[in-house]
Amino acid sequence: MIYPIVAYGNPILKREAEEINEGEDINGLISGMYDTMDHASGVGLAAPQINKGIRLFVIDSTLMLDEDSEEKGIRRAFINPIILDEYGDDYSFEEGCLSIPDVRAEVIRPEKLTIEYFDENWNLKEEEFSGMTARVIQHEYDHLEGILFVDYLKGLKKRMVKSKLIDVSKGKIPTDYRMVYPVK
Secondary structure, three states: OOOOOOOOOOOOHOOEEEEOOOOOOOOHHHHHHHHHHHHHHOOOOEEEEEEEEEEEEEEEHHOOOOOOOOOOEEEEEEEEEEEEEEEEEEEEEEEEEEEEEEEEEEEEEEEEEEEEEEOOOOEEEEEEEEEHHHHHHHHHHHHHOOHHHHHHHHHHHHHHHHHHHHHHOOOOOOOOOOOOOOOO
């Protein structure tokens, strides 16, 4: 099932997501989230982006890596994740978001993280990730905390994207995927 993606301005994107009851059957939802992410040509999708205020996201960081990369990407679901630590050198990278189409900006994040989460079979995992995979996880994890990548922008950079953010919230930015807008 392909879900419509919630656009910038919807209050669910600014709320902290709720934990999912352990053992709950969410495999159909996870499958639909992968379908939605793939349809929209994304590398990650958090449940709040499909109007579900729960602590779940899916990623496919293999799409961020070129053939020569030593890093191996992953395609995985993260249920009730908790970032335990972020470390390493901070680096800047241009990010975008399916909920904020046509807006991109440089965001600084640490290069590594350790995260605890349940996989789709409710197995508890603790893993370290680095590089592009860590960045995608950090971006999607922020969605569960009610943080958007544009929240990291300051001063002139924030003012420069303000009119585009208003256009996104009003549905004035064309997309190749279905969206739900807070303002029409």
